[in-house]
Amino acid sequence: MSIESDYPYVLEILELRHKYYLSYLAENSALHDQWVRDGEGFLIMYSMASRSTLDRVERFYDHIIRVKDNEPVLIMLVGNKCDLFTSREVSKEEGMNMARKLNGNYIERSAETCVNAERAIYGLIKMIRQNREGVNILEEIERK
Template identity: 65%
Template structure:
């Protein structure tokens, strides 16, 4: 069974976990595209800076989350993105930008268009969700897993091609 390490980044109040007693890391067994797999989900709070960067280093895919009802959380998105890129040393990494709390329509401070524009700027995927009502939560995680799978397949192809290359010196 394949294991996927996903890291959620975002400010405290963005709703990374709706249940306030949820652990900062947990595993969930799911089936994606008829393939059973285990998601190891890490909520990278910045309380322990060593763990924070270790989780980014170990993560295969990332969800950068902000609250649509808090402009300040949206304004920090680029900082989280830059931290991922710096730690991963510019290697291609699957990232999903998640505008959470879409159930709070009347409190919206960040438009959907702003979220989509930011995702284009950061060259990542985008989705709006609600952890409270479970809207698009699975879809966000599954989307990142599918990107990880594409990266893994691409890596196999490039390794396979490298093995076929021969060097002859005359």
């Protein structure tokens, strides 16, 4: 997958490991909120081998919506560690249902085996590009 566009894209990647998330937000809430306000799209990743990470996705999404003052947001939900078949706690269907609930797109990836490693980021950039061009991405997602 490649991106052919005249638009510049700046990606800020903020990794919030689940055990540090709440303390991070408490210490850096103003900075984090500014990143969210400036963001055009959000890639939210959870571990398919850990149900608790999927449970936190909705909380993180609610935080984004609150900071964005309820304006529509572009979401790419990513189920990570799809290569761990035997330790999988979250099914593909559950991930897809969560993405629908968030009005977002869904993809599974594996950093270990490089399955869809770049595709999630390119997919989000494509959503942002289409949104900039006036395509109503949220309506497109709802039709799926």
